[in-house]
Amino acid sequence: MIAAWLQAILDAQLLLWREFSPAWWAAIVAGATLPALGVQVAFRGQALTTLAIPQVSFAAMALALAIPGFALTDAHEPSMLVMLAAAFAGALLGGLLAGQRQDQHAPLRMGAVFVGAWALTETVRALSPVGEMRLEPLLHGELLGASPSTAGLVALLVLPCAVILALQRRLSFCAAFPDAALAAGLNTRRLERGLALMLGAAIALGTVTLGPLVTAALLLLPAALAARNAPSAISMLRRAMLTGVLAALLGSIASVLADIPLGAAIALACVPIGLCISALQRR
Amino acid sequence: MQPGAALELKDLVVGRGSTPVAGPLSFSLAPGESLVITGPNGCGKTTLARCLAGVAAPLAGALQRPVNGVAFIPQSGDTDALVPLSVDEVLRFAALSSAANTAQSAMAAHAERAAVLDAVGLPGAQHRRFAQLSGGERQRVQIARVLLSECPLMILDEATSAADAASEQMLAAAIAAHARQRGRMALVVAHHPAAWVAAGARLLTLNARGTP
Known part of the structure; x- marks a missing residue:
């Protein structure tokens, strides 16, 4: 009887997996890649910037949808290429508004950029019914309807993540001891610009495919939780990536079972998983 | 001036922004030598160290630095x-300098890191968290990083300020001996130069206007 019961659960899970597999793959890839970028953000204390840039990116997408004949094809479907370009332009603009200077006014500036972009998004959504319809699911992080092409776009997140992982030690040196890194012969300015570019690309891809909530959540939450008592930078990176992947898996299951948006489920799942990993490592 | 093996300054003026704080200064440092720079607060010692490390640009004069980067310990605020x-x-950051020896095996590199930690008085500290060390211990780790680096020029800006007198003497002797044996140059900024002079370093004292 127990075997039959387990078999029924397994069958149901397999059915769900087949039905939603593009969404789940997308969530797992995002869960593994975005936290790796988020760790470098945490090393630089730029959490507010990471919160603001997806919002500016999203506002740019909303603007692109609101301009008649710009982002919508003849079949009234948004052109993914135009949306990606708009999101990337928004991410770059957000980066420029943030500025390279991390002075005492930087958090205030970033808070203002976040609120401004949010207000702009809401205004444009109200003025453009088509945009409203297209952007609503992304705002809630409703990934379950994701198509294989969306999952393919999410898979592109592996590229910026691979670049950041390859440069991880150099970037950590620049973040921890910027003057010593510069004196040692590292091109710190180029490394920081490269990081900003990779982050912009990842945020643009994430915002178009997963929405600003999931993107910001996976960039910030795993890194923030992994930073608690991390014995080393590499350990923090591993913990953050593990938290992201497990949150994507658990969030996917919770989303189907409780009928909640996948993005919100992933973001919420990060917290208990991150705390558990942190507690296990401490023991 | 062209980059070469030695450090050479001719009428060098350094400053914060466009305001000169030290100079004109002229001196040279050959491989194997150590030099300790001292002087009152605000005389431009740190500005000079940052300029020689390549972190800041000089306002005037000529500067010849060795190629392959500089192993630099800035003042503690950099951490x-x-x-x-x-x-x-x-x-491990020592291996990221442009002068790093990339042919060394991982096991040999690990053994060398352990030996250098021993030499600075922190045996077995490899797995400790850097942020949880005391100020003096963090300085010793930074000194170990500089000793591990293959850069021909080492610049230490008040890198032993948190050490007690006996430890400072031990560290100064170790760094000066390392420079002599490996043909490297050590330029040290210190408020108490006695330990460095005793270890064989030349002394350059700046006055309040930043000149010798």
Whole structure:
């Protein structure tokens, strides 16, 4: 009887997996890649910037949808290429508004950029019914309807993540001891610009495919939780990536079972998983 | 001037922004030599060290630095506690300089890091968290990083300020001996130069106007 019961659960899970597999793959890839970028953000204390840039990116997408004949094809479907370009332009603009200077006014500036972009998004959504319809699911992080092409776009997140992982030690040196890194012969300015570019690309891809909530959540939450008592930078990176992947898996299951948006489920799942990993490592 | 093996300054003026704080200064440092720079607060010692390390540009004069980067320990304010580094990770940064020996095996590199930690009085500290060390211990780790680096020029800006007198003497002797044996140059900024002079370093005293 127990075997039959387990078999029924397994069958149901397999059915769900087949039905939603593009969404789940997308969530797992995002869960593994975005936290790796988020760790470098945490090393630089730029959490507010990471919160603001997806919002500016999203506002740019909303603007692109609101301009008649710009982002919508003849079949009234948004052109993914135009949306990606708009999101990337928004991410770059957000980066420029943030500025390279991390002075005492930087958090205030970033808070203002976040609120401004949010207000702009809401205004444009109200003025453009088509945009409203297209952007609503992304705002809630409703990934379950994701198509294989969306999952393919999410898979592109592996590229910026691979670049950041390859440069991880150099970037950590620049973040921890910027003057010593510069004196040692590292091109710190180029490394920081490269990081900003990779982050912009990842945020643009994430915002178009997963929405600003999931993107910001996976960039910030795993890194923030992994930073608690991390014995080393590499350990923090591993913990953050593990938290992201497990949150994507658990969030996917919770989303189907409780009928909640996948993005919100992933973001919420990060917290208990991150705390558990942190507690296990401490023991 | 062209980059070469030695450090050479001719009428060098350094400043904060466009305001000169030290100079004109002229001196040279040959491989194997150590030099300790001292002087009152605000005379431009740190500005000079940053300029010689390549972090800031001089306002005037000529500067010849050795090629392949500089192993630099800035004043303690440079340390960023946001990066949860282990001691071993800090030491591994030495291998990122442009002068790093990439042919060394991982096992040999590990043994060398352990030996250098021993030499600075922190045996077995590789897996400790850098941020949880005391100020003096963090300075020793930074000195170990500089000793591990292959850069021909080492610049230490008040890198032993948190050490007690006996430890400062031990560290000064170790660094000066290392420079002599390996043909490297050590330029040290210190408020108490006695330990460095005793270890064989030349002394350059700046006055309040930043001139010798």
